[in-house]
Amino acid sequence: MAIASSPPTSSYFPFFSPEAAQDTNLLHQLGFVPGLKELLMVRQVHALEHATIWLLSDRTTANPALQHGQREVSLGGMSTEQGFYVYGAVTSMKLRQAVHSALLRLVAGDWDLAVHPRCGTNLSVGMVIATGLALGVPW
Template identity: 35%
Template sequence: MPLIFFLLLFLLFAPWLFPFLLLFFLSLIFFLPFGFTIYSLYTILTVPVEIWRIATDKRLRKNHALEHATINVIEERFGPTNLAGLARKDGFYIKGFVDPILLEEAARVALFRMKRGEKSLAVHKRCGTTMAMVNFIAAVTFLLLLFLTGYLTVLNVLLALLVSYALGPLLSPWIQMKLTTSAKVDDMEILGVEYGGGGFRAWGLPFLYIPTDFFVRTIERKDLGRVRF
């Protein structure tokens, strides 16, 4: 409704722009299937490579699981958040507004609970794997429709998107559990949370900087002896 209202106002006050607007939408409809074809080919080539890269790195998968588990623990307590994460071999980033003390506590609780067998904590519905699966399924579906029908149409694009948004979120938890995370974290330990912050002065006035990027550093137990505290 807001979009329709905006278009009506637009046509009322600037009717001379209607032909240009119509031409723009027609061009978009015409070129959309071509652009989606290129995007689909790119997705089919890149998504499996990225999934394989993560799947073959055990350390990265463990930290990916801990990243999800930490956010899950926080959201169990405070409800849905806008926190995002990114796993690395030596830990994981958490991005968003969160108390670093709470974050470290949540990470340690998450690790403890996973060691006790709560493997479901390793899966999170907002994981990038979900979007990757949506894109991959859309690409496969669109190219399959193109092969079967022989036509580049907007309808095929819409059908591909419909199928992908229906199946992607359903497949994502399985992909996470089997390929992109590992709940086998018995040998993992958390060293702490690292972040920047503090304050600065400008024009003679003090300003407080609130950090939003945190790095939870982890280590495998066999490497603890190499760490200098």
């Protein structure tokens, strides 16, 4: 079974249509909520991290220098409110190019880049919800 490393062409969530100014609008409406600005900042940085990983994964997967049997480069990341870290074998130049391209594509509306199926945050939220449902259902 092959696992695709390129971002999907159709939206994961067709019922949810993101907008470019949704975080700004949310801050205008709920700016009194403590920590909301910081949370939205981490969310945007996290989206940029995902988009960057998508683009770097596409470049390493399409690398003709990989010999048969060699594994592609494993990449990971961690977001903070001040930026993000990328872990893996990638040069600074390729990383800068990927971040710049990712930012341009996200701003242009390529929202699918913001979600990555191997994201630990997505997996942990799913596990918390599943656990909550399992504990809340009387057997």
